[in-house]
Amino acid sequence: MTDSKTVPTAATVVALEKIPHAARRMSISTCQLYREAKAGRLKIIKVGVRASAVNSIDVDRWIADRIAAAKGGAA
Numbered sequence: 001m002t003d004s005k006t007v008p009t010a011a012t013v014v015a016l017e018k019i020p021h022a023a024r025r026m027s028i029s030t031c032q033l034y035r036e037a038k039a040g041r042l043k044i045i046k047v048g049v050r051a052s053a054v055n056s057i058d059v060d061r062w063i064a065d066r067i068a069a070a071k072g073g074a075a
Contacts, residue, residue, distance in 0.1 A: 016045060016053035025059055036062070 017025070023033045033054070037044045042062060047053050 015056040016047060017056050017059060018051065018053050019044070022054045022056075022059045026063060 019030050019033055023030045026033065028036070033042065034044070036042045037054075042054050042058055044052050044054060
């Protein structure tokens with residue numbers, strides 16, 4: 001008998017990261033993060049009147065793209 005309940009994993013749970021935290025993970029400035037969003041490479045989500053965040057999966061993908069580009073792969 002299988003259980004219909006699934007346990008969420010890191011790959012299925014969407015987490016939001018505040019802009020400064022995401023920028024530190026990406027090793028860029030917050031200003032550069034906003035430039036990346038303006039260029040369409042990241043999506044900024046408003047989480048409050050004075051707070052914004054980005055999807056952690058998008059940040060992971062952005063980092064992986066930069067690594068692939070540095071190794072000569074397609075970004």
